[in-house]
Amino acid sequence: ETGVTQSPTHLIKTRGQQVTLRCSSQSGHNTVSWYQQALGQGPQFIFQYYREEENGRGNFPPRFSGLQFPNYSSELNVNALELDDSALYLCASSIGTHNSPLHFGNGTRLTVT
Amino acid sequence: AQRVTQPEKLLSVFKGAPVELKCNYSYSGSPELFWYVQYSRQRLQLLLRHISRESIKGFTADLNKGETSFHLKKPFAQEEDSAMYYCALRIYNQGGKLIFGQGTELSVKP
Numbered sequence: 001e002t003g004v005t006q007s008p009t010h011l012i013k014t015r016g017q018q019v020t021l022r023c024s025s026q027s028g029h030n031t032v033s034w035y036q037q038a039l040g041q042g043p044q045f046i047f048q049y050y051r052e053e054e055n056g057r058g059n060f061p062p063r064f065s066g067l068q069f070p071n072y073s074s075e076l077n078v079n080a081l082e083l084d085d086s087a088l089y090l091c092a093s094s095i096g097t098h099n100s101p102l103h104f105g106n107g108t109r110l111t112v113t
Numbered sequence: 114a115q116r117v118t119q120p121e122k123l124l125s126v127f128k129g130a131p132v133e134l135k136c137n138y139s140y141s142g143s144p145e146l147f148w149y150v151q152y153s154r155q156r157l158q159l160l161l162r163h164i165s166r167e168s169i170k171g172f173t174a175d176l177n178k179g180e181t182s183f184h185l186k187k188p189f190a191q192e193e194d195s196a197m198y199y200c201a202l203r204i205y206n207q208g209g210k211l212i213f214g215q216g217t218e219l220s221v222k223p
Contacts, residue, residue: 004156033210042117042199042213043157056208090157098209101147104157 002027004093004105012111013081021076021108023091031055031097032074034066035090037107043090049074050097078110086112115140117202119214126190127222134185134217136174136200145203146183147211148174152196160185160198170194190221 005024013019025032031050035043045058049068063079072093078085088109092102116139126132138144148160161169163176163183174185183200197218201211 033208035211035213040215042119042201042215043211045207045210045212048208048210050208056210058207058210094209098203098205101159101162102211103159104149106156 004029004091004103006089006091006105006108008108009106010109010111012113015081015083015112017081018077018079019081019110021078021089021091021110023074023076023093023105025072025074025091025093026103029093029095029100029103030072031094031100032068032072033092033094033102034074034076035092036060037088037090039087046076048097055097081112083112086110115202115204115212117200117212117214119198119200119217121217122215123218123220125220125222128192129189132185132187132190132194132219132221134198134200134219136183136185136214138181138183138200138202140181140202140204142205144176144178144181144183145205146174146176147201147203148172148183148185149199149201149213150196151199157199190219192221192223195219195221 033048034046037043047057088107094100150160200214
C-alpha cells in the first residue's frame, strides 16, 4: 500500500511569487484535503477535493486554489505569496468525504522571504 | 464557534507515570473526535477516534459531551510515547474538515 506522498519537501519563494505543491493520494483513496500548519500551531483546513471538485473550504483567500486530477492526485496553488504563507503544507487523503480517517503526507515546508 | 482547545503546550512525565492530555471542544452539532500523533521526524498519524472506542498503544479517550471534553489517557507512560499529540474535531457540513487543537508535546523521561 502506497502512502500519501508530497513534493517538493522544501521550497523557498519570494514574496509576490506563485507556488504549486503536489500530492499523490494513498492507493484506493479518492478524496484529498489540504492543511496549513504554521509553526507551533495545529493544522488549519484549506480545502478538500472529491471527484475533482472542491468539496469544502476553510478561511483562506481565493489566491489559494487547487485541483484534483482523475487519478485523485492533487495540487495546491498559492498566488501572490505573502510572508505569512510560510508554513508546512499537509496533504491528506481519505475514502469518501466523511467517514474515513485522514492519512497525511510528510508535508511541504514553504518559506517565503 | 467551532473550536478545539488543548490547554497544555508541553506535558512532561516520568516513565511509568499516568498521562492525561486534555482536549476540550466547542461545537453545536454531534461531535466526532480524534487524536492524532506525530512522532519525531514522522508524519501525522491517527491514534484513535471516539466512535471506535478502542485502546491503541495503551491510550484511551472517552467523549464527555457534558463537559465537552475528549481527554487522552494512559495509565503508564513509556519513553516511546514522547511525541506531539493533536486533538481534532470533524465538521460534517463543511466537507468533513478537521479542526485541530494547537497540540501538546508529551515528553516521557526515563
